[in-house]
Amino acid sequence: MALAQSATARSLPDFTELVEENSSAVVNISTTTEPKAGRSRSHGLPFNDRQFEQLPEFFQDFFRGPQSPHGGGPGGSVPRQSMGSGFIVSSDGYVLTNNHVVEGADEIIVRLNDRRELPARLVGTDPRSDMAVLKIEDGNDLPVVSIGRSSDLKVGEWVLAIGSPFGFDYTVTAGIVSALGRSLPSENYVPFIQTDVAINPGNSGGPLFNLDGNVIGINSQIYTRSGGFMGVSFAIPIDDAMNVFRQIRDKGSVSRGWLGVLIQEVNRDLAQSFGLKRPRGALVAEVMAGSPAEKAGLKAGDIVLEYEGEEVVLSSDLPPMVGRTPVGETASMEVMREGRQITLDVEIGKLPEEGEARASAPASSSPGLSSAPLGMSVEPLSDEIRDSLGVSDGVVVSDIAQGPALTAGIRPGDVITELNRRPIGSVKDFREAVASLPEDSAVSVRVVRQGRAIYLVMKP
Structure with a gap:
């Protein structure tokens, strides 16, 4: 038994040398925010402890120090102090951390x-990736971390974090890479690294190292029911982080x-209806007017199978693939069409600032054409709906009963523009498409709802 335990101990990694070599380039970041009129919440966590209990599951960034346990309150009269982590990437004092x-x-x-x-100034931020670049004033000959390649990461390999959870400086925690390329609801342009490294409030912005002592990620978010660590943590890949850093710096x-x-x-039913042997790719539900995709000839209903x-x-x-492509560069895509x-x-354009959502489609209450096999009624588009949704063709769903349409998730007010890969320009087109539907087979339905197109699967 003793020999077995000794062999197990020898097989586990020894992090001592890694920590000794890299701790000097990891920093604690403390901030002070003066009270401002009209400020309604902390610039850190947007919830207080009571709200943590009320929200059973959510993704959250983690930035709250022991000096401001509730992140301050609305209209507070004293400065708020909070803390996080970061690391030095150049000897003249550039520091990477999280925007929050x-x-x-x-x-x-x-x-x-x-x-x-040492005082630091904010060089720039990128809220989309939750990154910020700082510059230590009068920084000279400072210790720096070694930057690795997150693209070389493999699921299951050991990783280590250094940070200041709950204000405990230079706390070291370790774990493994649980998954790669995670997309979170808060951000679609960052393929997050998922780990089981213990991460808590105060670890935000700190480095994630591999066993070679190279930084391969920036600890950014956790998935939690309690507000603390539950075994699921997320880090920004260092490849993406350094790209952001260079753009902000330059x-x-x-x-x-x-x-x-x-x-x-593309789920199993959609794959079947589009003729794919297995679910894969990205189904194009809508192509924006004047976009690079439209100019390249991409159409709704195309499935992007490969990019570059x-x-x-x-x-x-x-x-993330498109986001990493330099603006103006031409990219090649493999697309499944019909x-x-x-x-x-396609010549890649520049991602615009997030605009206002389009107007919602008004639901119609006038009698329409009944389609008994599908359990819904449709009617021609009114000029009001055409203008509000920006659609020129299709039929609007006026009523839903029990049947395949309801099961598929179609709702009154939806505009059907395509049925079983056939374009729908009128009630006549819709009637003919329904009559030709195959039995006991999944078919795709393209609907426009509240200004956005989506494909649904219906089984007549």
């Missing part, structure tokens, strides 16, 4: 492990590639 660590801060102090406290802002499409996941020679397994794989595979070249 320094957002809204009036004063930023960086503390090194030799207990020096030009003060970040630009990302943009295709101009709305996409959705890289397979698109999940729809969430595509946005059962055959074609190649399209």
Whole structure:
């Protein structure tokens, strides 16, 4: 038994040398935010402890120090102090951390492990990736981390985090890479690294190391029911982080590639209806007018299978691929269209700022055409609906009864523009498409709902 335990101990990694070599380049970041009129919440966590209990599951960033346990309150009269982590990437004082660590801060102090406290200025931020770049004032010959390649990471390999959870400076925790390329609801352009490394409030912005002592990620978010660590943590891949850093350092802002499409996941039923042998790719639900995708000839109903020679397994794989492509560069895509595979070249545009959502479609209450096999009634588009949704063709669903349409998720007010890969321009087109539907086979339905297109699967 003793020999077996000894062999197990020898097989586990020894992190002592890694920690000794890299702790000096990891920093604690403390911020002070002066009270401002009209400020309604902390620039850190947007929930207080009571709200933690009321929200059973959510993704959250983690930035709250012991000096401000509730992140301050509305209209507070004393400055708020909070803390997070970061790391030095250049000897002249550039520091990487999370945007939510320094957002809204009036004063930023960086503390090194030799207990020096140095003021830092905010160089720039990128809220889309939750990154911020700081510059230590009068930084000179500072210790730096070694930057690795997150693209070389493999699921199951050991990783280690250094940070300041709950204000406990230079806390070391370790675990393994649980998954790669995770897409979170808060951000589609970052393929997060998932780990089981213990991460808690105060770890935000700290480095994630591999066993070679190279930084391969920035600890950013956790999945939790309690507000603390539950075994699921997420880090920004260092490849993406360094791209953001260089853009902020060199030009003060970040630009990302943009295709101009709305996409959705291809599930088993959609794969069957589109003639795919297995679910894969990103289904194009809508192509935006004037976008690079429209100019390249991409159409609603196309399924993007490859981008620049890289397979698109999940729809969430595509946005980071496009986002990393330099603006103005031409990219090649393999697309499935009407059962055959074609190649399209697209000149990537610049991702625009998030605009306002389009107007919702008003539901119709007038009597329509009954389609008994599907359990819904439709009617021609009114000029009001055409204008509000920006659609020129289709039929609007006026009523839903029990049947395949209800099961598929179709709702009154939806505009059907395509049924079983056939374009629907009128009630007559819809009637003919319904009459030709195959029995006991899944068919795709393209609907426009509240200004956004989506594909649904219906089984007549």
